Amino acid sequence: MLEKTFDAAAVEPRIAEIWERAGAFKAGAGAEVGAETFTIVIPPPNVTGSLHMGHALNNTLQDILVRVERMRGKDVLWQPGTDHAGIATQMVVERQMMERQEPGRREIGREAFLETIWAWKAESGGTIVNQLKRLGASCDWSRERFTMDEGLSRAVRKVFVDLHKKGLIYRDKRLVNWDPKLLTAISDLEVVQVETKGHLWHFRYPIEGETFDPEYPATFITVATTRPETMLGDTAVAVHPDDERYTHLVGRHVILPLVGRRIPIVADAYSDPEKGSGAVKITPAHDFNDFEVGRRHGLPMINVMNAEGAIDIAENSAFLDTLPANDELVETMTLMHGQDRFMARKRVVAQMDARGFLAKIEPHAHTVPHGDRSGVPIEPYLTDQWYVDAATLASPAIASVREGRTTFVPKNWENTYYQWMENIQPWCVSRQLWWGHQIPAWYGPEHPDRYGAAPILNGQLPREIFVAESEEDVLKKAKEFYPNDIEVEIAKDEKEFQDWRKKYVHGGREKIVLQRDPDVLDTWFSSALWPFSTLGWPDETPELRRYYPTSVLVTGFDIIFFWVARMMMMGLEFMGTEPFKDVYIHALVRDEKGAKMSKSKGNVIDPLELVDEFGADALRFTLAAMAAQGRDIKLAPARVAGYRNFATKLWNAARFAEMNGCVSVGDFEPQTSKETINRWIVSSLNDTIAQLNFALAGYRFNDAANVVYRFVWNQYCDWYLEFAKPILQGTDSEARAETRATAAYILDEILKILHPFMPFITEELWRSTAAEAGIVRPNVLALTRWPTDGFVDQEAFEEINWLVDLVTEIRSVRVEMNVPVASQIPLAIAAAGALTRARVETHRAAIERLARISAIDLVDNAPPASAQIVVGETVACLPLEGVIDVSAERARLGKELKKLDDEVGRIDAKLGNAQFVAKAPEEVIEENRDKREEYLTRRVKVAEALERLTVRA
């Protein structure tokens, strides 16, 4: 006997274990021989992470697809794993070390720090996976991967080396987005623009050869800037070539205040006459636009900051070399050196003001780029970094989508994809972090033959770069490169390298020691390989052959650029095929009011709390039911409670079936049923299955969920089981047997079609109903075949619709006439035709029960003072003499008559419109004619009913 309600908390772990024991989620489990494959790779969550609502949605949708296809007998693989999440993880562990007041990462050194992270990962890295399991995610957990596994790391190294060989990865010195807090370069995508209320400072730069006087504009040129502190690195002033205000100045020079640098006034179209003063200061080392201007005009690039974003000019030869030494410069250096950029800004402004160079300050709203992790303004910073030639890789990836080999659902995301891919910039992949895939590049000194007279510049060795997959390979390469008589080694650590370097610089040339690039790769570099690296690439594994390319990628729009685009590029480059056929892009989960959930806002809804309260099934169903395409999900917890109620409803339907001996019959053939209600519910099921399949095929999860919901609650529970009661409790044993078998059959099919949405409760009912009935199920539900749709009996639909309408109308009138619920009243059917007579006979017991009718009489004429209900060709009368208020009943009928007249009038107007008849499609016209007939028939009966009341009154 089933418990009274479904106890999710108790059942879920038990069911999870049953699946585990059955190996139900293993790749290919339950697949039919020769079945096609269905593959999804999970968007790997960060190891640092814990399950948030976005994960819950993402994985629910994947799980629905995967479970359906598995039940369809396909060879299914859902490949799970986690991402090492470079910056995020490093930050988390560093924070933890700080909280515990342990020595920082720089103090303990790289190796010890990495050990700490690995230890941390071993301890808490499994959290998110366990949470996914609680949600019911049917991944093949035996195949779980981590982006820093040896296998995946090997894939990363190979990709790096191959791309380098092809010239698609290269080292370049250019401006990067530098995070002065995290001390690393970041990619364009990791920069967020923040609206900031700042200022626009207008500076006067004195023109060389004029005697500066703030009163005489001819003696200076005014530039406007939002970043005064960078003026220390200015190397030009640019004006627009067509700007007549300034043409006479082009070619002349200004003397940069505070530092005394002589810099040219150049003409460049970058300068916008509309902005500021129309003249713009150029700081090539600290601004992306200025960098380009500097390139065009061959301007020097003077970096005036260090990695922390503090002014660094004291021993900076680039800064000092061109400057005449004087007192002002010394003062500037004293004031500025070592100041962070924000303090330096204040000091520059103050100094400029003191010397009469500050023309004005305007308030100015603009966007300032910030690091998405650190939250501090990023600094355009001149460094050497590794770049991927994204434009080259993007071109086939664009073609794949254009030519339909990969399709986005919903389709409008393709525009977003194109827009970004077609304007893609070189991808900066090196990060100055420790946690991640260390770049497989080693540096050695330049070849001795090329040393020439000055082998060492500014204490820096000119470098030779060796890129290789292993130390073995790199040694081999280096030995081939350097003269035979020189020994080559790889530095074990920084100290060893520095010791050697000192000797080498001083002429000790018998040995060369290579030093590995200390940087690691952008986390997304390894994620880009996920669809094939997880399957064993670069080895030609059977899994790789079988499961690549994958069927569909399910992910959020926020990582189309970060991840989807890059997987497309890498998949095409290394596998020669698109990594997935479809890309289903789902929405963001927001809070009830539509705000993005965030810790700082404190509006985060924890999916696990909802699971605890309502069960995983309820949460999953909610997310699926709300996953309409192209719209964010505003999650109201009340909604989850509603779907928990749905689970309870199903549970109780199963209890009812059990209590009434509804047991699955092995060879049951639903299409041979005789009872109308049975033929009807089977038809309705088949109709539901067809709609469900259609919705799923189009990734319309909300439609799919709602179709099942309505069938279970509004068809099976609300009506079918109620209709079945009199038969199940009646004496017709044949009808009873058929109805029992049908009720059990429908329940079984419900469990199947609901299983992808609510796996736990359905699996539990699948086994418990069988156990109660003493049936042996050959398989867990997760591996049971998905039903096919089949016969639909249209007449049964019509008959049951009539029955439903009749019962509903009677109930409605009863309430309206204030008939007490408890009292049973007689029903008279007036002047019934053959059809009505037959139907009444068939469903007499059901009508009596559901409408609380004491007896049904077939009569020639409607009894006096009765409420009359018109359903199709049937006129049903509730003889309620003394109970009903005749005038109220007359009003009711009158209202209905008017409504019918209105409807008919509306249709007549349509049909009377020549344009409509000429232009509307035939079926629409036909539909209107049919409706008109229907309304008229009904109108006649209602009018007659009204007539009868009027006559008597």
Add this chain to the structure above:
RNA sequence: GGGCGGUUAGCUCAGCGGUAGAGCGACGGUUUUACACGCCGUUGGUCGGGGGUUCGAUCCCCUCACCGCCCACCA
């Protein structure tokens, strides 16, 4: 500056060429042995404003308003 999306019942949302639906709520009734996490009934909407296309528009087009997101180098 460019692009995308939204505006439908009190709330959260479906629908997207033939005059509107769900869940939650509200109101009234109901403890009838599957289920009060239930059952029965009722209420509730000029589908953001304006224009156009069409025989017909919540649905297509234009426009305005407000809200949200993405991208972009503007001093």
